[in-house]
Amino acid sequence: MTTPTAQDHDFLTRVLALAQRSRDEGHHPFAAMVVAADGSVIAEAMNASSTDRTAHAEMNALRMASQRHSPAQLAGATLYANAEPCAMCAGGTYWSGVGRVVYAMSEASLLQLTGSDPENPTLSLPCRDVFARGQRPTEVIGPLREDEARAAHAGFWRK
Numbered sequence: 186m187t188t189p190t191a192q193d194h195d196f197l198t199r200v201l202a203l204a205q206r207s208r209d210e211g212h213h214p215f216a217a218m219v220v221a222a223d224g225s226v227i228a229e230a231m232n233a234s235s236t237d238r239t240a241h242a243e244m245n246a247l248r249m250a251s252q253r254h255s256p257a258q259l260a261g262a263t264l265y266a267n268a269e270p271c272a273m274c275a276g277g278t279y280w281s282g283v284g285r286v287v288y289a290m291s292e293a294s295l296l297q298l299t300g301s302d303p304e305n306p307t308l309s310l311p312c313r314d315v316f317a318r319g320q321r322p323t324e325v326i327g328p329l330r331e332d333e334a335r336a337a338h339a340g341f342w343r344k
């Protein structure tokens with residue numbers, strides 16, 4: 186696994202805090218950011234699946250980024266997420282052109298937490314498997330800081 190940079194850790198810290206805020210505001214505890222290679226924030230978003238089941242935090246951030254930047258412009262950007270992107274969000278990453286993903290909690294760990302909770306019947310498909318089928322590489326770093334990432338989910342899911 187490629188080593189995360191100090192900048193990666195800074196943005197992971199921000200995205201973990203944003204996931205807690207998502208929960209505090211009554212949404213599922215997920216958040217995502219799209220950050221350019223120079224460290225400028227292109228988009229940040231929380232989960233909004235209570236009004237749109239496809240409004241995962243990553244999709245919300247990727248849509249914002251994609252409306253303002255071409256895939257070529259996003260090739261050097263990184264998607265930060267407090268949990269590993271699901272198959273839909275990995276697909277969204279691919280189609281937006283964002284070339285790098287850094288996540289905290291693995292999908293396997295999230296699945297252990299959510300079980301079959303109808304609010305979040307977690308898929309069991311690593312994002313690397315989705316990216317491996319694409320026509321260009323997407324760099325993936327994670328899982329990282331899983332214990333920290335679990336905190337925002339404590340007691341949230343009804344397994």
Ligand SMILES: [Zn+2]
Nearest residue numbers: 241271273274
């Ligand atoms: Zn997703």
